[in-house]
Amino acid sequence: MKPFFLFYLTFCFIGILNLNAQKNKSESIKNGIKLYRDFCYRCHGFNGEGQTDLIPPLKSSDYLLNNIDLSIAGLKYGLKGKIFVNGKLYDSYMAYQGLDNDEIADIMNYILNEWGNSSEEFVTPERVSKVEKSIIK
Amino acid sequence: MSKSILKFFIVTLYIQTACSQENMPPILGQEKNYSYEVIVDDISVPWGMAFINSDEFLVTEQSGILYHVQNRVKNEIKGLPDVYFRGQGGLLDIALHPNFDTNKTIFFTQGVNTENDNKGGNTSLYSGVIDGFKLTNVKLLYKATPNTKTSQHWGSRIVFDREGHIYFGIGDRGERDINPQDITRDAGKIYRLNLDGTIPIDNPFVGLKNVKDAIFSFGHRNPQGMTVHPKTGQIWEHEHGPRGGDEINIIKGGLNYGWPKITYGKDYLTYVGSNPLEKTTSLPGMEQPFYYWVPSIAPSGMAFCTSDVYGDWKDDLFVGSLKFEYLERLVIEEDKVVKREKILDGIGRVRNVVEGPDGYLYLGIEGTGIVKVLPAK
Numbered sequence: 001m002k003p004f005f006l007f008y009l010t011f012c013f014i015g016i017l018n019l020n021a022q023k024n025k026s027e028s029i030k031n032g033i034k035l036y037r038d039f040c041y042r043c044h045g046f047n048g049e050g051q052t053d054l055i056p057p058l059k060s061s062d063y064l065l066n067n068i069d070l071s072i073a074g075l076k077y078g079l080k081g082k083i084f085v086n087g088k089l090y091d092s093y094m095a096y097q098g099l100d101n102d103e104i105a106d107i108m109n110y111i112l113n114e115w116g117n118s119s120e121e122f123v124t125p126e127r128v129s130k131v132e133k134s135i136i137k
Numbered sequence: 138m139s140k141s142i143l144k145f146f147i148v149t150l151y152i153q154t155a156c157s158q159e160n161m162p163p164i165l166g167q168e169k170n171y172s173y174e175v176i177v178d179d180i181s182v183p184w185g186m187a188f189i190n191s192d193e194f195l196v197t198e199q200s201g202i203l204y205h206v207q208n209r210v211k212n213e214i215k216g217l218p219d220v221y222f223r224g225q226g227g228l229l230d231i232a233l234h235p236n237f238d239t240n241k242t243i244f245f246t247q248g249v250n251t252e253n254d255n256k257g258g259n260t261s262l263y264s265g266v267i268d269g270f271k272l273t274n275v276k277l278l279y280k281a282t283p284n285t286k287t288s289q290h291w292g293s294r295i296v297f298d299r300e301g302h303i304y305f306g307i308g309d310r311g312e313r314d315i316n317p318q319d320i321t322r323d324a325g326k327i328y329r330l331n332l333d334g335t336i337p338i339d340n341p342f343v344g345l346k347n348v349k350d351a352i353f354s355f356g357h358r359n360p361q362g363m364t365v366h367p368k369t370g371q372i373w374e375h376e377h378g379p380r381g382g383d384e385i386n387i388i389k390g391g392l393n394y395g396w397p398k399i400t401y402g403k404d405y406l407t408y409v410g411s412n413p414l415e416k417t418t419s420l421p422g423m424e425q426p427f428y429y430w431v432p433s434i435a436p437s438g439m440a441f442c443t444s445d446v447y448g449d450w451k452d453d454l455f456v457g458s459l460k461f462e463y464l465e466r467l468v469i470e471e472d473k474v475v476k477r478e479k480i481l482d483g484i485g486r487v488r489n490v491v492e493g494p495d496g497y498l499y500l501g502i503e504g505t506g507i508v509k510v511l512p513a514k
Contacts, residue, residue, distance in 0.1 A: 093504025098222035
């Protein structure tokens, strides 16, 4: 009985640690800024404005704000083919970056809530883990 | 003020603005009706490519897949070391050993974490032997330290000289203030090794205390193009600048190519460090680029055209543009770029440029695969 109890206690303890490891929204956004400024800004811009006719904006982007799971899939698997952003056609390629699920969640929370963007949704690593490649096409 | 003086001022101002915005010569649109053919599709980021013969070649996919392609059919070659894929890193360039026909040996660069320290990765050079669809006898020849999780500036390209050396580049790994100017540290360097991975005794910094004696040249930002000049045998390299200031350099042993002390680029708006870039474009003891781009084209891959397949392209230099999604043709006369032309504008992010044994140019296009450039009809 005793070893089982110990095992149970350890199990609970790990559970508490995991709960603590889960970031809240503002912590996630804060880490998202750092990641965005390492991985994303060279193409999408410091102010999410995009670049030339090839890289779509993230600021006020209807594609991003209305297609959260598709945007997650883009970060996770890469994004290829034609998309419309605010009525304009884009047909470039975004490579996937080898980011962990919690990092993708942090970037999503940042870009969904920066430059005037705002979203009720809080993207968690669990949600990122559930997005499958098949939703892209 | 008379009208003509006003006109003069306006024209002068216009010329000054134009000059500060774009370097010369200005790039021209495509002259002739070139086209292309997709040879291999469905490769996300075709980073490196090495021809075995006209119908058979190897391609690296950045996330960590090595493909063998024969008569347009691709098969995966298994047996790579664990690839650390993050941001601009991953499985990078590939090259055949000069005696590949007999020893089946290849070289490749990739991001790796060999220390199991959970601190990220850095660029490494490996060799291995191709045995059917398996890679065997894998040897780590060089591993840059320290590991870091930053996404940026891993390099890398591989070339050989005629004297039995292998050269490869590693970018500054996002640490411009501590890496590129310090030869006791890795990153921001071009390296030179013997083909067995040993350090050539005549490497420029051999014998100095604490230095990384594999270093051949330093002061580089992020080299993603290297090729050997078909006539002079010199090593040509290009590297990304920050905002503007992408460079072509001719690499010579022991020289300092200046990053970040001198550059034709500007800081990104996100720069938060304590050493912003000075507006310094030259300093004693630092090399000027052979050519530089303002604005940046984000160059990747480079090759000279040595064949007559395209008519007047012979001896011209070709560089991929990731940012503007075209192949750039640079015509060089008397050590100067005299003409630039966009080829296949809008083809996609050009990751790699290689001349095949058949004299055709082959491009690695992100999101597509390998494309063969066809002459104008």
